[in-house]
Amino acid sequence: MHKENIQHEIDLLTQNATRAKEQLAILTTEQKNAILKAMALALDARREEIKTANHKDMVLAQEKNLSSSMLERLQLNDARIDAMISGLNQVADLHDPVGRILQEIKRPNGLLIKKIAVPIGVILIIYESRPNVTADVAGLCLKSGNAVILRGGSEALYSNQAIFQALVQGGTKAGMPQHSLQFITSSNHELTYTLMQQVGKVDLVIPRGGAGLINAVMEHARVPVVKHYQGICHVYVDVAADVNKAMAIVENAKCQRPGVCNAMETLLVHHDLAATFLPKIAALLQKRGVTLKGDVETQRILSGSTIAPVENWSTEYLDLILAIKVVPDLAAAIEHINTFGSHHSDAIITEDSVAKQRFLAAVDSAAVYVNASTRFTDGAEFGMGAEIGISTDKLPVRGPMGLEELTAYKYIILGNGQIRT
Amino acid sequence: MHKENIQHEIDLLTQNATRAKEQLAILTTEQKNAILKAMALALDARREEIKTANHKDMVLAQEKNLSSSMLERLQLNDARIDAMISGLNQVADLHDPVGRILQEIKRPNGLLIKKIAVPIGVILIIYESRPNVTADVAGLCLKSGNAVILRGGSEALYSNQAIFQALVQGGTKAGMPQHSLQFITSSNHELTYTLMQQVGKVDLVIPRGGAGLINAVMEHARVPVVKHYQGICHVYVDVAADVNKAMAIVENAKCQRPGVCNAMETLLVHHDLAATFLPKIAALLQKRGVTLKGDVETQRILSGSTIAPVENWSTEYLDLILAIKVVPDLAAAIEHINTFGSHHSDAIITEDSVAKQRFLAAVDSAAVYVNASTRFTDGAEFGMGAEIGISTDKLPVRGPMGLEELTAYKYIILGNGQIRT
Numbered sequence: 004m005h006k007e008n009i010q011h012e013i014d015l016l017t018q019n020a021t022r023a024k025e026q027l028a029i030l031t032t033e034q035k036n037a038i039l040k041a042m043a044l045a046l047d048a049r050r051e052e053i054k055t056a057n058h059k060d061m062v063l064a065q066e067k068n069l070s071s072s073m074l075e076r077l078q079l080n081d082a083r084i085d086a087m088i089s090g091l092n093q094v095a096d097l098h099d100p101v102g103r104i105l106q107e108i109k110r111p112n113g114l115l116i117k118k119i120a121v122p123i124g125v126i127l128i129i130y131e132s133r134p135n136v137t138a139d140v141a142g143l144c145l146k147s148g149n150a151v152i153l154r155g156g157s158e159a160l161y162s163n164q165a166i167f168q169a170l171v172q173g174g175t176k177a178g179m180p181q182h183s184l185q186f187i188t189s190s191n192h193e194l195t196y197t198l199m200q201q202v203g204k205v206d207l208v209i210p211r212g213g214a215g216l217i218n219a220v221m222e223h224a225r226v227p228v229v230k231h232y233q234g235i236c237h238v239y240v241d242v243a244a245d246v247n248k249a250m251a252i253v254e255n256a257k258c259q260r261p262g263v264c265n266a267m268e269t270l271l272v273h274h275d276l277a278a279t280f281l282p283k284i285a286a287l288l289q290k291r292g293v294t295l296k297g298d299v300e301t302q303r304i305l306s307g308s309t310i311a312p313v314e315n316w317s318t319e320y321l322d323l324i325l326a327i328k329v330v331p332d333l334a335a336a337i338e339h340i341n342t343f344g345s346h347h348s349d350a351i352i353t354e355d356s357v358a359k360q361r362f363l364a365a366v367d368s369a370a371v372y373v374n375a376s377t378r379f380t381d382g383a384e385f386g387m388g389a390e391i392g393i394s395t396d397k398l399p400v401r402g403p404m405g406l407e408e409l410t411a412y413k414y415i416i417l418g419n420g421q422i423r424t
Numbered sequence: 425m426h427k428e429n430i431q432h433e434i435d436l437l438t439q440n441a442t443r444a445k446e447q448l449a450i451l452t453t454e455q456k457n458a459i460l461k462a463m464a465l466a467l468d469a470r471r472e473e474i475k476t477a478n479h480k481d482m483v484l485a486q487e488k489n490l491s492s493s494m495l496e497r498l499q500l501n502d503a504r505i506d507a508m509i510s511g512l513n514q515v516a517d518l519h520d521p522v523g524r525i526l527q528e529i530k531r532p533n534g535l536l537i538k539k540i541a542v543p544i545g546v547i548l549i550i551y552e553s554r555p556n557v558t559a560d561v562a563g564l565c566l567k568s569g570n571a572v573i574l575r576g577g578s579e580a581l582y583s584n585q586a587i588f589q590a591l592v593q594g595g596t597k598a599g600m601p602q603h604s605l606q607f608i609t610s611s612n613h614e615l616t617y618t619l620m621q622q623v624g625k626v627d628l629v630i631p632r633g634g635a636g637l638i639n640a641v642m643e644h645a646r647v648p649v650v651k652h653y654q655g656i657c658h659v660y661v662d663v664a665a666d667v668n669k670a671m672a673i674v675e676n677a678k679c680q681r682p683g684v685c686n687a688m689e690t691l692l693v694h695h696d697l698a699a700t701f702l703p704k705i706a707a708l709l710q711k712r713g714v715t716l717k718g719d720v721e722t723q724r725i726l727s728g729s730t731i732a733p734v735e736n737w738s739t740e741y742l743d744l745i746l747a748i749k750v751v752p753d754l755a756a757a758i759e760h761i762n763t764f765g766s767h768h769s770d771a772i773i774t775e776d777s778v779a780k781q782r783f784l785a786a787v788d789s790a791a792v793y794v795n796a797s798t799r800f801t802d803g804a805e806f807g808m809g810a811e812i813g814i815s816t817d818k819l820p821v822r823g824p825m826g827l828e829e830l831t832a833y834k835y836i837i838l839g840n841g842q843i844r845t
Contacts (some may be wrong), residue, residue, distance in 0.1 A: 004505055025762070029785050050443045062709070063736025104634050114796055116806055122817065124788070139584070149827060204817055218733050221646055227819040246842035255843035329691060341446065346624075363836045375535060375839025385835070386529050397545065397627055398648040399820030409819045414806070415784045419670035422676035423805070 004191045012189070013197050016152055017204040017390045019182035020125040024152040026180035032099040035146055038177045042145075043091040045173025046138065046166065050084055056165035057134065064158055069408035076132040078160055087138040087166070090389065092254075094142040097388045100406040101148045115417040119231050120410040122148030124206035127198055128391075129220065131212035134162035141170050143391050152205070154187040154195055156212075164188065196223040206411075211392055229400050231392035232266030232301050233319045234347040236377040239336040239362070240280060241353035242273040248374055249352040255282055255376040256350070258291045262321045264393060265348050265370075265380040269316060270324045271336045277304055277329045294325045300329035316343035333358050337365045344368065347395055348377040369395065369402035425612045433610070434618050435791040437573055438625040440603035440772025441546040447601035449543050453520040456567055459598045460516040463566075464509045467559065471505055477586035478555065485579055490753045497553040498580055508559040508587070511810065515563040518809045521827040535633065536838040541831040543569030545627035548619055549812075551577045552633035555583035562591050562605050564812050568830035573626070575608045575616055577633075592775065617644040627832075628820075632813055648657055650821050652813035654740045655685030656766040657798040660757040660783070661701060662774035663694040670773040673772065674705055675773070676797040679712045683742045685814060686769050686791075686801040690737060690747045692757045698725055699751045714744045723749035737764035754779050758786045765789065768816055769798040788821035790816065 004012070026113035030038075032049045046053070053236050057079040064074055073321040075390070106118040119294025126149045137153060144151040148319045155163040167186040181262050199208045202225050209229050217232055228385065240249045253386065272280055281304045285295055289308065295301075297310045320326075330336045333351075350360040350372035359373045370380040372404045380403065387405030394400045425433070451459075461758065467474070478500040485495055499546045527539040547570045551557045558574060576584040586608040591811045610613065620629045623646050630650050631641040638653055659677050677688035693701055701713040702725045710729065716722075718731040734747045737760070741747075751757045754772075761770050771793035772783040777831055791801040801824060803811025808826030815821045821829045 018813070025788075029782075063681050091470070092485050110807060114800060121788075225642055227648060227817075245841070251841060251843050261845055361450075365446065367446075367449070367542075368834065370835045370837060372837045373839060375837055375842040378844035379535060379837060379842070380835075384531070386531060396648075401833060402835050412822060413789065413808065414791045414801075416791060416793045416796055416800060418794060420666070420672060421796040421800070422672050423680055423797050423799040 005187065009191070009197055011199065012160060012194055013072065016185055016187070017125070017201055018200065019185060021148040021204065023180045023182040024122065024124050027145075027148045027150055027183055028101075028179075030148065034099060035148070036095040036098065038145060038174045038179045039091050039095040039142055041173040041177035042138070042142065042170045043088045043173070045169040046084060046088050049165065049169040049172075050081070053084060053162065053169065054079060056161040059161040060159055060398050067158075069158060073132055073158070073263070077134070077162070079134055079162055080168070083135055087135050089228050090139055091142045094146050094389055094406075097146065099146065099408055100410050103407070104385070105412055112421050114421055115420065117417075118412050119415060121413050122408070123409060123411045125150045125152065125204065125303045126409070127152045127154065127205050127208040129195060129210045129212070129216060131156040131209065131216060132159055132164055134159045134313055136211065137163045137166040138170060139389070140391060143389060143406060143409060145174070145179070145183060147406050149409060150183055150185075152187065152198065154186045157190045160188065192219075199224040199226055202226055209392060227399055228394050228396070229394045231264070231393070233345040233393040234266065234395070235269065235317055235319050235343065235345040236265060236267050236347055237269045237271055237340045237344055237349045238267050238329070238377065239271040239340070239349070239351045240273060240276060241333060241351055241355060241358050242275045243355035243358060243376075244276065244352040245354055246280060246283075249280065249282060250287060252350065252352055252374070252376045254287055254291065256323050256378055257288060257293055259324065259376075259378055261323050265377050266321070267325070267377055268318065268320055269328065269343070271328050271330050271339060273333075274300075274329050274331050277301070281305055281327070288325060293325050295325055295327060297327040298329060302329045304329070317345075319345070333361060337362065341365075341367050344395070345395055347393070348372065348380040350375060350377050369393070425610065425615060430612070430615050433615055434622065437606055437608070437619065438546070438622055439605060441571040441573060442625065444514070444603040445543065445545050448566075448571055448604055449522075451601075455599055456520065456569070457516040459566060459595045459600045460512050460563055462594040462598035463559070463563065463591045464512040464594070465513070465730050467505060467509050470586065470590040470593075471502070473584045474505060474583065474590065475500060477582035480582040481580055488738075490579060490581075494553055494579070498555070498583070500555055500583055504556055508556050509691040511560055512563045515567050515810055515827075518567065518827055519646045520567065521831045524828075526833055533842050534840065535704065535842055538836050538838075539833050540836060541828070543768055543832050544830060544832045545799055546571045546573065546625065547830070548573045548626050548629040550573065550629065550631045550633070550637060551578055552577040552637060555580045556804075557632065558584045558587045560810070561812060564810060564827060564830060565599070566595070566604060568827050570830060573606045573608065573619065578611045581609065598744055616753055618673060620645040620647055623647055630813065631797070638755045649817070650807070650813070650815045650825065651817050652685070653816040654766045655687065655768040655816070656689050656740050656764065657686060657740055657768050658690045658692055658761045658765055658770045659688050659798065660692040660751070660770070660772045661694060662695060662754060662772055662776060662779050663696045664699065664776035664779060665773040666775055667701060667704075670701065671705060671708060673771065673773055673795070675708055675798050677799055678709065678714055678746050679744065680797075680799055682744050686798050687742070688746070688798055689739065689741055690749065690764070692749050692751050692760060693752050694757075694822065695721075695752050695755075700720070702748070709746060715787055716746055716748060718748040719756075721748060722748040726748070738766075740766070754782060756781065762786075762788050766816055767818070768814070769793065769801040771796060771798050792834060
């Protein structure tokens, strides 16, 4: 694409989005819910077209020899289409995050100041492979009153387009403002990069995907970014741990679903407990098929097994592999977590209330746990109902990002003639 | 500075700041207040050194023929040093923003989830001329538990250093963690640009200054930015306005302090009121020394006066100059504001409740007023006590930025052995 064509396309996308966001900001909850339900119906009605489109993507993906895990993420079947449909209906049932009064201040001069939640505006979402993201993101953004520009992976282009067209067709019939959803069919990177530099016209970019995508967005974006990046999560078993809780939580955090961002990657064990605890937990984890790696002290204690050394304490294995370190005390555990972790989810297992407080205060992560599995860091588990991702950034949003996190705020000030003296 | 020297300096600054932020995050309110009061005392004790340093800056500035407004901003006298001192003491009296419980969720599985306010972490502040910013920013960041890296303008180097040294000396005696405040003496731009690219080590950059500084930060920053940019503020006088309120508010918004960001730059008047209202308000404003510019309709109505045309509706005059436009209706007023404004502060003057609601909902600005002057957009006027600036961004912070806006949040989750099934 030539530079002037890119600029033309950018102008069109942002002007459309601006008009849409103005109309979206003033829709009522009932109007938004009707649109969501109409989108769900349209997905159901166009189910066969969506499956046909997905089949095209799958054939192309097989020709390109994409990995089996990539193919697995790409594939749509009736169950996955049903999940998109029920997702949209669930979002319709959730509380409208727009218009919430976050603060109310009555000033001595009579001014009434209200801080209220408003849509963020225009959100650019860049995602890879899973076509269900198209529907999930569209639903959450619509309910939170945001105009969205979707840029999916080229490997899912036919599927994404089919879903997008169904959503637009259904939504429009129920009164969705034109261009509330826009979909970029071009795979031109320059276009996407330029779009994330439109300060004031695009309000937020959310990349969902691997390190390559995240790094490209960090490099090029000039508008605010919310990253869903790595989860290098820790469980620290303190000297005052209840060993039964520790066994169950460590097993759960590693084994229940090892391929996700809130699974544990590193186990830290207090030195005074290591000689008794490590052999027990190692036996349990090895029975569950976990490959253990460890520092020198762990290797010494578990000398009966073959424990490989840990090459890098910041590795996100996303697999049945666990790094183990023996630490001299709580302070060393906290320092390890803050240095090598990804500020996602970290837990302490202890019955010592001073240790609990210190861990909660000092660990600089989105979710800090006492005596529970890191696997709970999730929009649904936090009671948010649905999430667009889990932010590993600190600003503007941290941790699970649900409907409320898809809003910004403004101040409205009600007076009766006040002037400043 | 060579590239390797810059990297060495960056590593030193960020490592120092990381250590400081860890200690700052766990200070008690009492400890922080004691540090603030000790800083205030130290400024008083080193008053003569500060004035001597400022004299050096003033001499150099005069040699360099800096403008008189620049010199005015640069100069320190006893009154300005007193203001810094009382500012620090006032911040000590404000409520601690860290540790506030923003939300509390009890889950059916017994998990107690608390969303709590925490310091942002490491904040880089880049500012120009006014040396009092050094003390103001240091006080607000200390109270909110943030480590701060200060980069002042070269024209205020001696003054800033003298203030910085007093703050560090006073604060340290009262237990301030080492490197809570760091000051960059080098005027090397590459160093500052590299610093604002330290994702994960610097958590926020706040530029305070003119368009050149703001644009440089937007170009180079990779960490979140809060900009205090232009204020192109509007007052819209609706057909249903109370004319007395309109007269007083328009006069106040333009004349009370025209050189600040929340002063009105453009007056919008409903067509049906223009013929009666414009001559009255023009007479009042011209008596106050305001130069009027207008669209064709305004020029026609005010044909007795000399009304120059408006070249650009997005001009921030910061002076006794006012652009006037006659609009056909409320919708046109809203569209003008959203198109040409800077999303800072905008007001409607009306007694019509439907018009009020529509304006409040549709105007996409940090502060939207009904029947009050735009001049109230200010941390102190909003009851925040003090502000580090007024954000013209939507994310992560919008409008006046006080102590609470200098915090992020994290989730702490208290369990008794919960695992995910």
